[in-house]
Amino acid sequence: MASPSKLRIDDVSMTFATPGGPFRALDHVTMEIPAGRFVSLIGPSGCGKSTIFNIAAGLQEPTAGRVLIDGIDATGTIGRVGYMLQKDLLLPWRTLVDNIILGMEIQGVPLRQARETALPLLRRYGLAGFERAYPSALSGGMRQRAALLRTLLFDTDVILLDEPFGALDAQTKLQMQEWLLALWSDFGKTVIFVTHDVEEAIFLSDEVHVMGTRPGRIVETLDVALPRPRLRACTTTPAFTALKERCLELLRLDQAAVGQAA
């Protein structure tokens, strides 16, 4: 915690006007994320996870509060963080390599140079032989890999991953988690990861923020003090199980509170 914070979500609140009155999507959320950390957000649907991401990426202005990157106010500015949405959003008319360089291309990197940067990465990270393929020819797992590489190649220190593996089958999901950890240790990015899957959150992260609904807020932050590099076997250790129990309990409590309110 001694390292300076890379990304700071500073007392952010977000209220949407709805026909049924104002809806508080986020209520005084503060997060401090040091450089190089892997942090997960977990919580039930409607707890504002995606709203946090939209605000951090500058796609929405918060009702109150600020987003600080390296201590500089970045509220409402786009292009500061890499953002991978739930869908892979690969452009069907572009080849894989041309999809992956999209971020660089938009930032004005010459095409040839961008492709030269992208090609070795494609090969190293499991997409060899598909450089010139169109997205329609790829499996779900490969499409997600491509989308993630596109986010990495955009070359920002912070990347936001919004349920990237949510739509994958269980087997592919496990492979992708290990692949992501390898990538993370290679690139040294600061990662914020949204998921519904408690085990996924703990396995990947240094820190898990458990969120609650109505209003969306952070209920508790759990430190994951498991050693790295992590192997799949660590998911059966008592420490892991205890963290998982605690997470599930927090989520259950929130659901119970919602049930009472309704």
Add this chain to the structure above:
Amino acid sequence: MALQHTSSSAGGLIEPTARAQDGAPAPARAARRLPVQRDWPAWLIVAIQVGVLVGVIALWQVAADQDWISAFFWSRPSAIYATLKTFFTEGDAWTDIWFTFRSTILGFLIGTTAGSLLGLSFWWSRNYAAIVQPYVICFESLPKLALAPLIVLVFGIGLTSKIAVATALTIVVSTLTTFAGVKAIDPDGERLFYSLGATRLQVFRKLVIPACLPWIISVLRINIGLALTGAVVGEFIASQHGLGRAILYAGQTYDIALVWVAVLVLSTLSVVMYVAVGLLERLLRKGVRS
């Protein structure tokens, strides 16, 4: 699944209680097979197609020769063939074809291009789109051919008025289809671009245009037909050349064989242009991917 049920033992799905009450076995179900259509070989299909054509023409000729139908109103294939030869050797066939072809192609190009650009322009401003949209829809529901006499008055009896009618018919289809393409763009795609720090122009060039191209291309074949209709109607109203004028003129002078000849040539022109645009469409679809 359904197939398996019908072919497996009858009554396999009946609830046990129902069977226990009757005591008697359920009546056997009729064995039914999946209806299968067998495809005839391609040469047979073509042979029959040609046969039907030849048969109809032969019947027409015989019927006219035997006075079963009035040769004055219906003409006869032999007379039509003779007129066709004269039309090309002594008549204005090539002038008329060239005239109609030019107005169709120009109307098609102008209408499709302008319509596509108009449709794309709606992406830039929701407010502007909201203001303009009712007018576009009004113009769409308006029978544009009803405006043809006015168009001919304004643009004269030359080529320009035919191009204008063809443009009026094609522009709206392109506008609305392209706008539908704009509306079908996944908002998350735009969010991705903006999260990468894109400008509006970059989103337009790298997302909106490529995403709308298949929509724009899908209209081409409809539009070539519409443009030809527009050109011919323009010629019906007032013209000195064109296949439409040839048909009108022949009809007014009771030269029924010439009516048939002009219709035949017009159909041929239509098929040729339709096939050409079909090829263009396939070419463009391939180009869009790279």
